[in-house]
Amino acid sequence: MIYADNAATTKTCSAAQQAMLDGMERFWGNPSSLHSPGQQANQALQTAREAVARAIGAQTGEIYFTSGGSEADNQAITSAARIGARRGKKHLITTAIEHHAVLHTMDQLAKEGFEVTLIPVDESGIVKASDVAAAIREDTALVSVMYANNEIGTIQPVAEIGALCRERGVPFHTDAVQAVGHLPIDVKEQNIDMLSLSGHKFHGPRGVGALYVRRGTPLLTLIHGGAQERGFRAGTENLPAILGMAAALDDAVAHMAENDAYVASLRDALIEKLSHIPHAALNGDRTRRLPGNVSFCFEGIEGESLLLLLDGKGVAASSGSACTSGSLDPSHVLLAIGRPHEVAHGSLRLTLDRDNTMDEVDAIAKATAEVVGYLRDMSPVWKALQRGERQYVIQ
Ligand SMILES: *Cc1c(COP(=O)(O)O)cnc(C)c1O
Numbered sequence: 001m002i003y004a005d006n007a008a009t010t011k012t013c014s015a016a017q018q019a020m021l022d023g024m025e026r027f028w029g030n031p032s033s034l035h036s037p038g039q040q041a042n043q044a045l046q047t048a049r050e051a052v053a054r055a056i057g058a059q060t061g062e063i064y065f066t067s068g069g070s071e072a073d074n075q076a077i078t079s080a081a082r083i084g085a086r087r088g089k090k091h092l093i094t095t096a097i098e099h100h101a102v103l104h105t106m107d108q109l110a111k112e113g114f115e116v117t118l119i120p121v122d123e124s125g126i127v128k129a130s131d132v133a134a135a136i137r138e139d140t141a142l143v144s145v146m147y148a149n150n151e152i153g154t155i156q157p158v159a160e161i162g163a164l165c166r167e168r169g170v171p172f173h174t175d176a177v178q179a180v181g182h183l184p185i186d187v188k189e190q191n192i193d194m195l196s197l198s199g200h201k202f203h204g205p206r207g208v209g210a211l212y213v214r215r216g217t218p219l220l221t222l223i224h225g226g227a228q229e230r231g232f233r234a235g236t237e238n239l240p241a242i243l244g245m246a247a248a249l250d251d252a253v254a255h256m257a258e259n260d261a262y263v264a265s266l267r268d269a270l271i272e273k274l275s276h277i278p279h280a281a282l283n284g285d286r287t288r289r290l291p292g293n294v295s296f297c298f299e300g301i302e303g304e305s306l307l308l309l310l311d312g313k314g315v316a317a318s319s320g321s322a323c324t325s326g327s328l329d330p331s332h333v334l335l336a337i338g339r340p341h342e343v344a345h346g347s348l349r350l351t352l353d354r355d356n357t358m359d360e361v362d363a364i365a366k367a368t369a370e371v372v373g374y375l376r377d378m379s380p381v382w383k384a385l386q387r388g389e390r391q392y393v394i395q
Contacts, residue, residue, distance in 0.1 A: 001314050001315075001316055002314055002315045002316065002356070002360045002363060002364060003316050003355070003356070004315060004316060004317050004350040004351060004352055004356065004360075004364055005316050005317055005318050005349075005350075005351055006201075006292055006351040006352060006353040007150050007151075007153075007178060007201070007290075007292075007293065007318070007349065007351035008318055008351070009200045009201070009206060010200060010201060010202065010203045010204075010353060011203065011355065012200075012203060012204065012205055012244065012248070013203035013204075013247075013248050013251055015247040015248060015250070015251045016199075016203060016204045016205060016244040016245070016247050016248040016251075017244070018247070019240075019243040019244045019246065019247035019248075020205060020240040020241065020243060020244040021240075022044075022240075022243060023044070023239045023240030023241075023242070023243040023244065024240050026040070026044075027040055027041040027044040027239055027240075027243070028041070028239075029041040029042075030236055031044075031045045031228075031236075031237055031239065032226065032227075032228065032236070041239055044239065044243060045237055045239060045242060046060070047246070048242045048243050048245070048246035049063050049065070049246075051246040051247075051249060051250050052197075052210050052245070052246055052249060053212075054253075055180065055181070055185075055249045055250070055252075055253045056176075056180065056185045056186070056187050056195060056197070056212060057185065057186035057187050057188050057189065058187050058188075058212045058214075059215065061215065061230075062187075062212050062213055062214060062215055063210050063211075063212055064210060064211045064212075064213060064219075064229045064230075064232050064233050065208065065209070065210050065229060065233065065237060065238075065242050066208075066209045066210060066211055066233060067207055067208065067209065067238075068198050068199070068200075068206065068207055068208060068209040069099075069101060069175065069177035069196050069197065069198030069201070069209045070101040070198075070209075071209065071211075071222075072196035072197065072198070072209050072210060072211035073099070073101040073102050073105060073144075073173075073175050073196045074101065074105050074222060075211055075219070075220075075222050075232075075233070076144070076173045076194040076196060076211055076213075077092070077102065077105045077106065077109070077142060077144055077173065078105060078108075078109065078220070078222060079218075079219050079220035079222070080092075080141055080142035080171050080173065080194070081109050081114055081141055081142060082220055083141070083218050083220060084139075084140075084141020084142065085114070085141065088139060089138075089139045089140060089141040090113060090114045090115060090139060090141065091114070091115050091116075091117065091137050091139045091140045091141060092106060092109060092114050092115070092116045092117070092140070092141055092142050092144070093116075093117045093119065093132065093135050093136065093140060093142070093143045093144070094106055094116065094117075094118060094119070094143075094144045094145065095118060095119045095120075095121060095127050095145055095146065095156075096118045096119065096120050096121060096332065096333075096336040097121050097125060097127075097146070097149050097151075097152075097154075097332070097333045097336050097337075098144070098145075098146050098175065099146065099150055099175055099177070101175070101196075102144055102146065102175055103332075106144075114141075117135045119131050119132055119135060119145075120336065121154075121336050121337060122337075123337050123338050124154065124284060124285040124286075124288075124337070125149060125152045125154035125283070125284045125285060125333070125336070125337045126154055126156065126157070126285055126288060127145055127156050127157070127161070128157075129157050129160040129161050129164060132145065132161050132164065132165075133164050133168075136164075136165070136168050136170055140168075140170050141170075141171070142170065142171050142172075142173060143161065143165050143170055143171070143172050143173070144172075144173040144174070144175065145158065145161050145172075145174055146174060146175040146176075146178075147174045147175065147176035147177075147178065147179035147180075147183070147185070147195075148176070148178040148179040148182075148183065148289075148290050149178065149284070149333060150177070150178050151283070151295060151320040151331055151333040151334070151349060152283040152284030152289070152293065152295045152320070152333055152334075152337065152349075153178075153284050153285075153289035153290040153292075153293025153294075153295060153351075154284045154285050154288060154289055155179070155183065155285075155288045155289060155290065156174075158174055158190050158192065159189065159190040159191065162174075162190045162191030162192050162193075163191050165191065165193075166191045171193045171194065171217055172191065172192060172193045172194070173192075173193065173194040173195070173196070174192055174194070174195050174196070175196045176195045176196060176197055177196055177197055177198045177201050177209070178201060178290060179290070180195075180197040180198075180201070180202060180249070181197075181201070181202025181203075181248070181249055181252035181253065181256070182202065182252070182256070182259075182260065182290060182291060182292070183256075183260075183290070184256065187212055187214065192212070192214070193213070193214045193217045194211060194212060194213050194214070194217060195211070195212040196209065196210075196211055197209055197210050197212075199241065199244065199245030199248065199249075202248055202249060202252045203248045203251070203252065203353075204241075204244050204245035204246075204247070204248030204249065205240075205241045205244040205245060205248075207238065207241055208238055208241035208242055208244070208245045209245075210245075219232055220232075221233065221234070223235060255354075259291075259354045260291045262354060263291040263292045263352055263353060263354060263356070264291040264292075265358075266292075266352045266356055266357075266358060266360075266361050267289075267291060267292055267293065267294055267352055269358065269361050270294045270350060270352070270361045270364060270365060271286075271294055273361070273362075273365035274294065274296055274365060274368060274369075276369075277296075277298065277368070277369055277372055279298065279299040279300065279385075279392055279394045279395070280296050280297070280298050280299070280372075280394065281296065281297050281343075281394045282294075282295065282296055283295040283296060283297060283320075283334060283337060283339070283347065284337070290351075292351050292352040292353050293349070293351055294349070294350040294351070294352065295320055295347065295348070295349045295350075296347065296348050297334065297339055297343050297344065297346050297347050297348075297394065298346045298347075298348065298372050298394075299343055299346060299382075299385065299392060299393060299394045300346065300375075300376050300379045300381045300382030300385055301346045301372060301375040301376055301379055301382070302345055302346060302375070303319030303320070303345055303346055303347045303348060304319060305375055306319070306346070306348055306368075306371055306372065306375060307319050307348075309371040309374065309375070310348075310367055310368065310371055313367040313370070313371065314363075314367070315363070315364050315367050315368075317348060317349065317350050317364075318348075318349040318350075318351070319331075319347055319348065319349065320333070320334070320347050320348070320349030330344035330345050330347075331344055331347065334347055339393075340393055342381065342393075343393050343394060348368065350364060
């Protein structure tokens with residue numbers, strides 16, 4: 001099987017697996033216990049915290065471990081909203097292309113009386129910093145803009161947005177789940193107040209992540225109980241997962257430049273090959289995109305059937321749309337970049353990583369061309385397009 005769905009999850013690397021075993025065999029104590037096994041576990045926990053902090057240019061005391069990217073997003077946003085509301089600030093800003101962990105948290109806050117502004121993106125999927133600046137009001141409690149998009153791979157001007165938020169005194173959160181371990185990040189230089197990350201997107205385990213909160217940025221607790229994470233996130237720490245995440249991140253950061261160059265070369269080759277399929281269009285920006293992201297729309301077909309047939313040919317991919325979760329709504333991200341419904345349905349997301357090879361890229365391109373051709377031969381929409389009874393949207 002060729003695995004080309006690394007934006008959904010990555011395979012745990014051997015460094016992560018080893019660290020997790022250590023977490024179970026050597027550091028099984030409760031980090032809150034005062035005896036030696038507890039203190040050894042606590043020491044390992046702090047070393048992991050240092051590694052995560054180092055990877056994004058933060059201080060150790062600014063890292064809070066969570067159960068993953070979703071929890072980190074929920075805590076950052078809900079916390080900033082409630083703190084803002086205490087001072088009469090009930091306006092939140094985010095973008096139309098966020099992950100559902102952000103969008104659905106915003107929806108919930110809207111039900112609780114907050115006003116949410118969704119910044120649109122241009123047709124390449126980039127948020128304009130000037131649009132963010134224009135949306136900021138006296139009563140804005142938070143700006144949340146994702147670092148890199150999970151569907152179309154676009155990288156946002158985070159440093160620019162961070163700088164203008166800092167100037168206007170508005171807290172800035174970024175969902176960097178797709179970026180950490182893949183792109184160089186420096187939360188200080190980029191004026192980031194809060195950042196979410198998740199272990200399983202950079203070859204660490206799932207069910208573990210972290211929230212960075214800049215010193216001086218207030219934070220509220222969502223999970224109440226013991227005093228773990230300095231009182232901001234109760235629950236006995238999932239030490240094996242935390243150690244696995246830290247080891248994976250160390251490994252990813254140490255090899256980032258070479259991995260990125262290699263993965264981007266695979267990505268560019270795959271984009272080039274898929275561009276030869278007629279009436280196909282790349283989604284997202286050609287250059288400001290994650291090294292491993294390839295996202296296309298193919299006119300006249302259904303992404304879901306494309307996926308199933310690709311799976312049959314040994315390629316694990318994603319439609320990048322909500323179809324996979326049982327809903328037939330096309331992806332909100334593809335709609336936000338202006339793809340019409342019928343075209344957004346024919347989407348394919350292939351996300352590559354350091355474990356993929358150029359031979360695999362060739363095989364993916366070949367299988368995709370075959371499957372697209374096969375589905376089009378059976379598609380009434382495609383036939384109508386070919387007969388000229390309908391207009392092509394993608395030329
Ligand atoms: C995967 C993902 C999340 C959710 O992270 P989990 O650890 O799976 O909860 C949030 N945001 C983005 C952009 C993601 O890709």
